[in-house]
Amino acid sequence: MTTGTRWTKEQLKLAFNLYCQLPFGKLHKGNKEIIELAGLIGRTPSALAMKLCNIASLDPAITSSGRKGLSGASDLDREVWDEFNADWDRLALECAHIHEQLRVEKGLPEAKESVDDGLGDIDDFTGETKRVITEQRIRQSFFRRAVLSSYRGCCCMSGLSDSRLLIASHIVPWSKDKENRLNPRNGLCLSALHDKAFDRGLISLDDDFRVILSKDLEQRNEPFVQEFFHPLAGQAITLPERFVPDKAFLARHRDVVFVGHV
Structure with missing residues (x-):
């Protein structure tokens, strides 16, 4: 458990990735996705929920509406925010890779993407084709969840x-x-x-x-x-x-x- 220690850049990337995919009203410690990610990165659900609210304080769409998020965002929080906004594609794939590495380290089963792209089971493919389809699903899932949650x-x-x-x-x-x-x-x-x-x-x-x-x-x-x-x-x-x-x-x-x- 890393409670009380500084957040790593990888942890912050995963936090920001999740922030983009959750409605603003669901950034709380009881959210099952927050609970799951907190366990994966060695943080408490309360600490992760607080970090998501720190991230919200950097979001112009939130602050311009009169909501403030939670003050206390760090320089590293801002750095990750700027990285995502500069290269959404790279960060979405990078976060999926970090997430999967952590699952492997903890002996957890591979996460499954829920995007229905008509291609059937990913195990039907091998090699480069499998990698391309996997990355395509990661992209589609991130974009769909980010857009639908925002609306x-x-x-x-x-x-x-x-x-x-x-x-x-x-x-x-x-x-x-x-x-x-x-x-x-x-x-x-x-x-x-x-x-x-x-x-x-x-x-x-x-x-x-x-x-x-x-x-x-x-x-x-x-x-x-x-x-x-x-x-x-x-x-x-x-x-x-x-x-x-x-x-x-x-x-x-x-x-x-x-x-x-x-």
């Missing part, structure tokens, strides 16, 4: 809260911006329907986070479109409690993906 598990346009029908949608497509493919500020929590419409450029958002419909959708008079899309025009989305969409990403979506009013 409190609800579609920001429709309010749908069934996780089976929710997508962590990229504003700038995954393939178009490697540096920001895991950046939660490049994500929206959308229903499968609205995700598809956003991905195909039939809807977008302006800089005030209001929904814009394409000319095609505006002119369609089918009852379904009138019920599920027309009421969205000009309506502001429900903003996340953290990781508010970057307006630069929204501008790129409007310029590159959105079919607009042509």
Whole structure:
């Protein structure tokens, strides 16, 4: 047990990784994920929960809303914060590696990713293919959990809260911006329907986070479109409690993906 000793950089990376994937209201010692990680890194659940609240004090999305987190963040906390924000992809993979190493050291079974990517059991693959698929699942899991937790598990346009029908949608497509493919500020929590419409450029958002419909959708008079899309025009989305969409990403979506009013 390392209670009373300084936090290592590896411990802080795992703490920040978890912070990104939990709703702000669940940063408490009774959370089972906090309890599990605390045991893995040799900290008490109370100490880890306190560290997560220290991290929250560095989060502009939290402090700008009037919430303060918990003061006392260290220089190393800030360093890890800056590292994550500079390279989400590397840190997500690094944290997964650290996490798995600790599990092996403690004789625990391998952690399983819950992302459904249609590829079946990872044990069906070997060598380089297996590594690539494993890393892909780590990335997908991190991004999905970070985005959905920030939006409190609800579609920001429709309010749908069934996780089976929710997508962590990229504003700038995954393939178009490697540096920001895991950046939660490049994500929206959308229903499968609205995700598809956003991905195909039939809807977008302006800089005030209001929904814009394409000319095609505006002119369609089918009852379904009138019920599920027309009421969205000009309506502001429900903003996340953290990781508010970057307006630069929204501008790129409007310029590159959105079919607009042509």
